[in-house]
Amino acid sequence: MLNEYYPSLAIIKEIKKETNNTNTYFLSFSDNKFEKNFSWSPGQFIMLSILGVGESAISISNVDKNNLINVTVRNVGNVTNSLFSFKKNDIIGIRGPYGSGWPLREIKGKDILIIAGGMGIAPLRGVIHYIKSHREDYGQFEIIYGARTPEDMVFKYELDTWMKIKNCSLHLNVDEIPTKNPFECKIGLVTSCFPIMNTHHRNAVALVCGPEIMMRYVAKCLETIGFDDKKIYLSLERRMKCGIGKCGHCQIGINYVCKDGPVFNYADIKPFIRPL
Amino acid sequence: MKSYIIEKNKLKNLLECFLKKYKIYGPIKSGIDSTFDEIKSINDLHLDYSSTIIPPKKFFHPSRQILFKFTITKEKYLIQEDIEDEKFILFGVHPCDVYAILKLDKFFSGEIKDSFYRNRRKNSIIVALNCNQPGENSFCKSMNAGPFLKDGYDILLTDIDTKYLIEIGSNKGKKLIEDLELIVATNRDVAEKEKKCKISDRKIRKILDPSWLPKLAEENLDHEIWVDLGERGGVADSFPCLSCGSCSLVCPTCYCYNIYDTLDLSLKHGSRIRELDSCQLLEYGEVAQGGNFRKERKDRIRHWMFCKFGAAAGGKNSNCVGCGRCIRVCPSKIDITKVAKELRRRK
Numbered sequence: 001m002l003n004e005y006y007p008s009l010a011i012i013k014e015i016k017k018e019t020n021n022t023n024t025y026f027l028s029f030s031d032n033k034f035e036k037n038f039s040w041s042p043g044q045f046i047m048l049s050i051l052g053v054g055e056s057a058i059s060i061s062n063v064d065k066n067n068l069i070n071v072t073v074r075n076v077g078n079v080t081n082s083l084f085s086f087k088k089n090d091i092i093g094i095r096g097p098y099g100s101g102w103p104l105r106e107i108k109g110k111d112i113l114i115i116a117g118g119m120g121i122a123p124l125r126g127v128i129h130y131i132k133s134h135r136e137d138y139g140q141f142e143i144i145y146g147a148r149t150p151e152d153m154v155f156k157y158e159l160d161t162w163m164k165i166k167n168c169s170l171h172l173n174v175d176e177i178p179t180k181n182p183f184e185c186k187i188g189l190v191t192s193c194f195p196i197m198n199t200h201h202r203n204a205v206a207l208v209c210g211p212e213i214m215m216r217y218v219a220k221c222l223e224t225i226g227f228d229d230k231k232i233y234l235s236l237e238r239r240m241k242c243g244i245g246k247c248g249h250c251q252i253g254i255n256y257v258c259k260d261g262p263v264f265n266y267a268d269i270k271p272f273i274r275p276l
Numbered sequence: 277m278k279s280y281i282i283e284k285n286k287l288k289n290l291l292e293c294f295l296k297k298y299k300i301y302g303p304i305k306s307g308i309d310s311t312f313d314e315i316k317s318i319n320d321l322h323l324d325y326s327s328t329i330i331p332p333k334k335f336f337h338p339s340r341q342i343l344f345k346f347t348i349t350k351e352k353y354l355i356q357e358d359i360e361d362e363k364f365i366l367f368g369v370h371p372c373d374v375y376a377i378l379k380l381d382k383f384f385s386g387e388i389k390d391s392f393y394r395n396r397r398k399n400s401i402i403v404a405l406n407c408n409q410p411g412e413n414s415f416c417k418s419m420n421a422g423p424f425l426k427d428g429y430d431i432l433l434t435d436i437d438t439k440y441l442i443e444i445g446s447n448k449g450k451k452l453i454e455d456l457e458l459i460v461a462t463n464r465d466v467a468e469k470e471k472k473c474k475i476s477d478r479k480i481r482k483i484l485d486p487s488w489l490p491k492l493a494e495e496n497l498d499h500e501i502w503v504d505l506g507e508r509g510g511v512a513d514s515f516p517c518l519s520c521g522s523c524s525l526v527c528p529t530c531y532c533y534n535i536y537d538t539l540d541l542s543l544k545h546g547s548r549i550r551e552l553d554s555c556q557l558l559e560y561g562e563v564a565q566g567g568n569f570r571k572e573r574k575d576r577i578r579h580w581m582f583c584k585f586g587a588a589a590g591g592k593n594s595n596c597v598g599c600g601r602c603i604r605v606c607p608s609k610i611d612i613t614k615v616a617k618e619l620r621r622r623k
Contacts, residue, residue: 003391005343005535005548006355051346051353052539052546076564091353212567239563241535241553244388248532249553249560251579251589252569259387260589271497 004244007049007093008034012086013068018154021075022119023084024061026068027094035067038097042104042126043235043263046071046096047243053082057240057258059123060097061155069094072122072154098243099262102127102207102233111139113199115190115218117146117210121154123235123262124209132165141165142199146173146190146210150182159183169198190214191221201226209235216273219266232266234273280442280458281465287440288318293456294365298401301335302367303328315367323368323435326411327599331528332366332373336396337380337552343392343535345547361399365452368405368433371422372414372599376528377402378428383531383593401448404429406469408476413600415482415613421597423476436468482600484613489595492619493587497578501619505610506574512614514606517577521554523602523610524580529594530554555579577610584612 014026029035040063048071049055056079062070075084086092104127112131116124131138143162147153153172163170171193172185186192190210206227208218215234222232238250238257245259253272255261282290294300300315303325310325312332347354369377377397384393407416407423416422425432430449434441441461444450496502501511510516524530534553539546553560556577561570570576582588586595596612603611 003357004388005392005550006357009353049548051348051355051548052537052543054537055535055548080564093353212569237563237567238569239561241533245386245589246384246388246390246531246533247535247550247553248555248590249534251555251583254587254589254591256589 004095005242007047007051007055007095009091010069010094012088012090012092015086015088018072018156019152022072022152022154023075024070024072024154025083026064026070027092028066028068029094030091038063038067038069040069040097041101042130043101043123044097044099045123045243045258045262046094047098047240048073048079048083049093049095050079050082050086051093054079055093055241056080057098057243059235059262061122061125062129063126072119072125074119096243098258100260102235102263104130107205108137109139111199111204112141113197113204113206114141114143114145115206115208115210116144117190117214117218118148118152119154120208120210120214120235121145124207125155125158127207128162128165132161135166139167139203140198141168142171142197143168144171144173144190144193144197146175146214148175149178150174150180150185151178153183156183171197189217191218194221194225201228201231204231206232207235208232212237212273219270219273229267229270230265233263234266234269235263236261236269236273238262278444279461279466280453281436281439281461282442282458283439287321290453290456291315291318291321291367294367294452297363299362299364300367301332301364312366321368323405324409325368326409327370327414327601327604329601329605330526331376331599331601332369333376333380333528335364335366335400336377336393337384337531337533339552341392341550343548343550345545347545349544359395361395363399365401365403367403369402370405370407370599371425372407372416372419372597373528374402374404374425374428375416375421376597376599379529379593379595379597380531383590401430401452402428403431403433403449406432406434406473406476408435408472410476410480411600411604412481413603413611414480414598415484415600416598417477417480418482418484418613419486419596419598421599423480424473434469434472436465436472439465441465441469482598482613484598484616486596488620489585489616490587492616493582493585495623496619499619499622501615501622502574502578505577505615506572510608510610512611512618514610514614515608517556517573517610518608519556519558519573519576520607521556522605522607524554524556525552526601526605527584528597528599528601529584529590531590531594532560555583581612581615585616 045059241247250257305322384390429445584596
């Protein structure tokens with residue numbers, strides 16, 4: 001019997017280039033048994049290991065209809081750097097999924113406001129897909145996605161389909177447009193969309209993921225425009241070594257981000273992520 | 277259950293009997309300090325100790341251990357399990373350390389169990405020893421963890437002058453001594469233990485009311501005391517924290533660990549290793565692209581203290597047992613009880 005620290009082996013079935021330094025990997029378990037037992041919800045993450053290099057927490061950006069686990073990875077550290085040298089049909093190790101995921105059941109019937117910054121869109125992509133296929137369960141839908149430049153945006157090939165979701169509006173914001181503007185991006189922070197967005201706080205829930213500094217200000221601004229802190233959900237990033245609430249690195253207050261999160265209600269963690 | 281007694285000079289027979297079946301780890305005197313190490317004969321054993329530098333946590337949650345070994349070939353990885361099944365007796369553990377082990381037991385159980393810890397724990401027998409000489413830094417009494425033990429042991433020894441009172445706390449313990457011919461303890465022996473307990477209780481000078489500790493943590497997240505402790509002149513006669521991590525290294529309830537891989541020179545064989553980590557070190561909260569969620573020293577010392585107050589994610593499973601080791605080893609003379617008192621005073 002495998003224990004909690006042993007990774008299961010997975011094959012890279014396909015690699016899709018997203019940006020200069022970001023790829024989406026399509027993974028499949030090499031053992032069918034694990035594939036059958038694998039159930040996930042948007043917002044959860046896996047521990048991705050490359051033996052000899054180490055292990056990293058990577059969020060699942062989707063599990064597609066062929067049961068392939070999609071992980072979207074930006075090349076920023078040892079493990080991700082080494083992953084970028086891997087090719088199709090190479091083998092890596094994964095364990096999970098871990099974490100709580102977005103509260104999709106609890107927020108049924110609400111208007112949904114998704115705010116993502118940079119790679120923060122990856123754990124939210126599953127939510128967008130879910131809402132797309134369960135459209136009648138939710139109210140108005142709005143996505144605000146910010147990145148550094150239009151080239152740094154991931155899932156560009158999907159933006160069209162997102163825009164076509166019924167009763168959905170999409171705002172794309174960037175810090176700068178160095179060359180051309182392939183889609184209608186505006187220059188500005190994600191918070192600059194707040195005055196023009198359709199969502200009203202009365203019946204809305206905000207799902208936020210991005211760099212922590214962005215989330216701190218987004219949460220603060222949302223509160224300013226009337227959102228109750230209980231209606232804001234954040235997905236946090238922390239150093240994680242075990243993924244099962246034992247190694248201690250991801251503690252925030254009285255919670256472990258890996259076990260009790262990574263999705264938290266803003267009201268629960270507010271004292272620990274106040275704007276500086 | 278029945279209690280027994282054994283004359284101090286007969287302890288040798290008891291130990292030899294245990295040694296036939298088990299490996300024994302107990303306090304030995306190395307240099308001027310005591311430490312837990314393998315006991316091969318009665319001459320190694322040094323039961324007359326106050327506290328060891330490193331807690332006996334190291335036998336269940338070792339400072340460095342291999343999680344698994346692997347071989348990388350062209351097509352696949354081969355993963356080999358690495359399970360130890362050494363059966364051992366932990367001899368002469370003081371109550372504070374037993375309580376710490378009980379806390380770790382709870383911590384490593386929970387929804388997801390840690391099989392490495394559970395496995396070692398299953399293979400161990402704890403022979404505890406009530407503490408007759410609490411040190412100047414001990415405040416176990418305040419943390420409800422000593423100086424005398426109430427439960428959690430397999431066998432409990434109490435030094436009553438020329439003999440040891442032997443109490444049995446579990447079936448494991450009962451089985452261990454069932455073949456021995458021991459003298460049944462009289463009421464006088466038990467009364468003698470009570471007397472010793474009171475004497476030991478009185479020796480403890482550090483007193484602290486633990487009930488307000490979690491509340492202190494909740495209310496003082498931004499207290500200036502953390503700046504004093506981390507960057508300015510220290511608190512209550514201490515120097516500012518140096519972030520050396522000694523406190524968490526010697527703490528019997530600190531559980532944090534790091535996981536990393538090593539490879540040999542052929543780049544084919546390697547192992548995944550887990551190693552104790554400390555929240556006091558800068559790398560602890562580091563993430564990709566230079567982010568660090570505990571960059572400031574004050575944030576790190578605050579986190580450690582809150583963890584020991586029982587107000588971090590480990591909750592009651594990682595809070596303080598009052599062994600006083602961190603106070604003893606701190607190069608800046610930071611005393612967690614003084615910080616708690618100061619927090620309350622400056623409110």
